Amino acid sequence: MNTRPMTDTTPAAKKPTEVTITRAKGRPMLSWVGKKPLGRVTAFPAQAIERFSATNTSTADAAPAPALGTADWSKWPQDLPHGGLLYHGDNKEVLAHLLANGFRGQVKLVYIDPPFDSGADYVRKVQLRGPKGTMKIDGEDYALGEQVQYTDIWSNDNYLQFMYERLLMLRELLADGGTLWMHCDWHRSHLLRLVVEEVFGEESLMNEIVWKRTASRNDSKTFGHVHDTLLYLVKGVENRTWNRQFLEYAPEYLDKYYSQDDGDGRLYTADNLTASGLRNGSSGSTWRGFSPREKGVHWKYKTEELDRLDKAGLIYWPKGGAGFPRLKRYRDELKGKPIDSIWDDLFAVNSQADERSDYPTQKPETLLERVIMSCSNPGDLVLDCFIGSGTTAAVAQKLGRRWIGCDINKGAIQTTAKRLQGVMREQAQALAAATQQGELVARDDAPPAPCQLSFSTWRVNDYDLHIQHNEAVELACQHLGITRTRTDPFFDGTRGTLLAKIIPLNHPLTPLDLEALRTELKNRPEEERDLLVVSLGQEHKAREWVAHYNHNRPVNKIHLTELRTDRKAGGFIQHEPMTVQARATREGETLVVQIDDVVSPSIIARLDLQEGVFRASIPDWRAVVDCVLIDVHHNGEVFNVALADVPARKQDLVAGRYTLPAPPAGATVAVKVIDMLGEESVVRLTV
Template sequence: MAEKKKKTIKIQTPKGRPLLNWVGKHPLEHVQGYPTQLIECFDPQSKNHALKTPVYDGLEKNWHNLLFHGDNKEVLATLLELGFRGKIDLVYIDPPFASNKDYVRKVELRGLKDLGRMEEDSESIIQQTMYEDIWKRDEYFQFMYERLILLKELLAETGSIYVHLDYRMVHYLKVLMDEVFGEDNLQNDLIWNYYMGASGTERWGRKHQNILFYSKSNKYQFNLDPVRVPYNPETIARAKRGEARYEVEAEDLEKSGKNPGDVWSDINPVQGNALEKTSYTTQKPETLLERIIKASAESDGLVLDCFVGSGTTCVAAQALGRRWIGVDVNKGAIQVTSKRIQKIIKDQGKNEKYPTFAIYKVNNYDLKILHTEAKELAIQQYGITSTKTDPFFDGTRDSNELVKIIDFNHPLTLLDLQLIVDELNKRPDEDRNVIVICLGRETKVDAWVEEWNKKQPYKDTRTKQRIKQFIIFDLKDKNFVSYEPSKAEVEIKRKGKNKVKIKIKSFISPTIIKRLELEPGLLRKKIPDFRSMIDVVLVDTDYNGEVFRIAYSDVPEKNNDLVKGEYELEIPKKKTKVAVKIIDMLGEEVLVTKKV
C-alpha cells in the first residue's frame, strides 16, 4: 500500500522592516504536519469526548484542552494542518534566553526533606537537565524566527503575542518581531521588575525581565478593566482634598483603579515556599500570566504556549476559564503541567468550565529523558568540567583534554569525527587531546582513529608523545548505560461486583538510586519508604490498551507528602482491564495492567 502523501502547508513570508540578518537566515515557505497520537486523557466528569485527532472543527463546539508532547515547530505545523490557522487569541511564550547555561529541574524525593542535599548547602543535588540554553547566535535567531512565523499564522486577526525575554536577547528579538509582526504592531515593551536577584558590585543589579507585546493587526483585543490596580493612597488623598487636577470623585478613583502601566513591580517571583512552586527554576508566577490573559483573551479565548515548561500559562488559563493549548518537547514538562491542571480541575469540581484535557504525542520523544540522564552521568563519571563559553566542545578533563559528547541518539560516525577535525583546523594553536564520548560507534571508527593518531606530530620527541590524540569513550563498551527501567509490584484485585482494590507493594527506580550513589558529598541515607521515589499515581479503571483515561489520580498536595499507595475504586461490573501508571520523581513511567 502506497504511503499517504503529506500535505504541504504554505507559509506567508514576513515583509516587515527593519531586518535582522544572520548566517543561514531563510524564511519558512511551507511546512508539513505530523500524525498525532492520543496517549492520555483526564476526564473527571466522564464526558468521553477526547478526539483521537484534535481537528479544530471537531473541537469547536465540544472543546477539551490540549497538551502536546513534541518539538514545538512540528506541533505548530501540525496545528495549522488541523485547522487552527487564525484561531488562537493569545500566545504567551517564555523561550530560551540564550543564557549559555543548562536549566535544571531540582528533584527531591518525597517525605525526605534532607535526602539529596549537601550538608552545607540547601540546594537539591538530584538535578535533571530539562533543556540546554546554549546556542550559537545564528542558530538561536533561526530557531526563534521559524517559530514566530508559525505563531503569527495561528493567531487570529484580533490576537496578540507576548514574548518573555531578558537583557541578553530582547533587543535582537524586538527587531526580529518587527519583521514578522510589523513595527507598528508593537504595543508595549513591558518591564517585569522584581526585588529579588543578585546585586553584585560590578554593575547595577539586574532585577527585571522584558515582555514584548505585539498584536497581529490594529484590531487586537485589550481589556483594561479586569487588570486595573489601586491608585496610590496619596493620589486618593489629593482627590479627597479636592485638588483641581482630579476631575472625578475620590470614591470613583478607589472603585475603578488605574492602568498598571508598562513597568510591573507589584508581582513577585515564585518563592521557595509558595504553594504554586514546582521543581522548575525558570517558573513564572501565576499572577503574571493571569494579568496577561485577562487583558488579552476574552472569557472564552484560546491561549497557546509552545514552551510550556512548568505549565503556568495553562494553569492560569484553566483557572480563568479560558481554552488552552500547551506544547513542550520535554516529557517532564508535560507531566508537571498535567499534574498541576488535574489539581485545579479537582479543586473547582463541577463548576469547572473546561474539565477535560488530553495529551497527544507528535513524533517520539520518550527517550529524551534517558539521553539527558546518560549525558549527566557521563559528565560526573569521567570528571568533566562543563565549558559554557565554548560553542563546540562540551568541557575539559582535569588532565586538560578537550571533551566532545556525541548526541546519544546515534552512534559515533566518521562524519562526527570529521566535524571535530574541522573545528580543530579553525584553532591552529590547539594541541590538546580530544576525548570523544559516545553511545556506540560505527565499525570504521576505530581504524580511522588509529590512523589519525599516528599522523599527528610529536609534542615531545623524547617521550614520543603526540598532539591532538583522539580518545574514544564508548559508554556501551563500559556498560555505562545499561539502562534499567523502574519496576513496580502492584496488587490489583476485584472487590465485590463493582470495586477494585489496588495496592502498590514495592517500587524501585534504578536511575534514582544510581544518581544518589554517584553524587559526591551526598548524605548517605537509606530510603525507608519506596513511595519517596514516586511522584504521581494514575489509574484507568477501564483501559482499552491505547488511550490512558485517568479515572483517578493521586497527586500529593505538598512536595513532601507521599502518595497513598492503596486505593479502592469503582469499576464496571463486567470484566475489565485496570491500568495503574506510576510516575517516578525523574519522570519515568511504569504501567501495570490486569484484567479483573
C-alpha cells in the same frame, strides 16, 4: 528502556504533511549568519499519551456535572477532544502539527517565555518525598542532586534562527487581532525586538513592558539586573481584544484627592474641565461667562456636553465664581489607576509560594493573569509553546480560557500535567459544591467559569523516553567519550575530529533523520569534519542511505554507532527500568488497587553516588514516588486518568492504596508510577 512508540490516534494526521509559512515582510531586518526563511515545514502526526478529566475521578463521580463556561468549539478540530492540549516535543514540530491540524488563525493569545540565551543550564533540585528527617543518613536529607531541565547555551546566530522560525509559525497560528507576548531579558531583548518587528511589522508593536521582577540583585560589577522585558505585539490592530487593566489606588491617595463631600456622603475630586491650547468651535468659546481663550486653554468637551454634565449635577462651581468650573469625579466610580508599561507590583515566585513547582525559571501567576486578562476574553484560545512548569495553562484555565501548551522537556510536561490536574480538580469541586448549594448566579467578582475540566497529553515525533531525553544524551556522551558542545543546537558534541549527533533514542535511525542531517550540513558549507551518528537502532534503509551518501565523498563522511549492538558503548542502555509491584482486586462494585513496592534503580544509583552515603536503603518505597495515576479501563493506547494521586507538598507521600468504581469484568487496569526523577513505569493488571 522501552522505545516502542504508541499508536497514532489522530486520524487526520496519519502521515507527515507539509505546511506553508508566509514570508516576513517587516522592516528593518536583522541579519545573522545562516539566516534562512521558513517557506515550508514538515508536520508530523501526534500520538495521544494521557487523558485527564476532573469530572471522571472516583471522588468527583458522585457530584452533579458542573456547568461550564462558554467557548465556541465549532472551529475546533473534529478529531480532538474538547479540552486543554499539552504537547511533548520540539515546538517547531508541534507548531507545524497544529498548523496542519486545524489551528491556523485560531489562537487569540500567545505568551512565550523562551530560553533567554543566558548561557546557563537550568536545573531542578530533586529530593525524595516524605516528612523531613525520615529519609536521612548522617543528618543529610536524601537529595538526588540536580537534574538538567533544559540548556540555554547557544551561539548567537543559531538562537536567532531558532526564534525566527518559531515566531513565523506562531504568527500563522494567531487569529486576526490576536496578540503575541514575548518574555525576554537584557541578553537578547534588543535583537528579539528587531526579529518580532520583522515578522509582525513594526506597527504591530503595542508595548515594551518592563517587569521589575526583583527589588534588588547584588551584581558587584554592574548595576543589578532587576527587570525582564515583555514585548506585546498584535496581528491586525483593528480587531485586537484590549481590556484595560487598573490597579487599586492607595487609600492615602484617595483620602488626599477624593475628599470633597457632596453633602450626601459621596466623595469626589474636582478635576480640570479645560486642556491647554486654543481651539475654534464650541470647545473654544465662552460658556456660562467663562472664556477659556483668555487663559490660553479650551474646554475638554463641547458646549452641549458641558450643559449635559451640569444638568446631571456633575459640575463643581467654585464659590462666588472664584475660579473656572470643574468636573466632579466620584471616588466610588473609580476603576483604579490605569496600569502603564512599568510593572513593579508583581513579584517573582518565592520559595514559600503555594504555586511554586520547583521548575527553574517559573513565572508568577499574577504576571500571566495581567497578560491574559488584558488581551483575551473567556473562551478564547491561549497558546504557550515553551510551557515550562505550566504557568500559562494554569492561569488560562483559572480564567476560563482554552489553552494549548508544549515543551520539549518531559519534566516540564509532567510538572504541567500535575499542576493542571490540581487546578481542574479544585474547579470541579468548587463548581459541584456551588451547584449543590444552589449558587447558580455567579458573583460579580468571581473568576469566569472554566470552559473545560479535562485535558490530554500528546507527543509529536516520538520524543518520549523512559529516561529523560537530556539525561539519555548526557549518558550516551559519557559512554562514548563525546565532549558536549552546548552552543550548537543541532550537533551534540565532538569526539576527536568527528562531529557527533545523537539521534533521539526512542526510535531507530531512519532516512528522515539522515535527511535532516544533510539539510543541516547544506547550511554549513565550511564544515569539513566527518560525522559520528549515534542511535539506538538502525533501519535497514538508513544503512543503505549512508552507504550511498558516503560513496566517493571527500568530507562529511558519516560513521554510524548503534548502541543496541555495541557492547562497549551501549552499556548504559542496559540501565534497569523502575519496577512496580501492584495488585488490583474487586470488592463488589469497588476496585481496590494496592501498590506493594516500587524500586527505582536510577534513584538508588544516584544515592549511591553521594558522598557520605554508604549504601542507600529506602525504608518506604513511597519516598521515591512523585505520583501515581490509574486508568481503570485501559484501551492499550491512551492513558485515561481516572485517579491521580499527586501530593501537593514534598513532605507528603502517595497513598499507595486506592478504591475506585469497578470496571467491567476482564478490563485492564493500568497503574502508572512516576518517580522523583521523572522516570515512568506502567503496570497492566487484568481484573
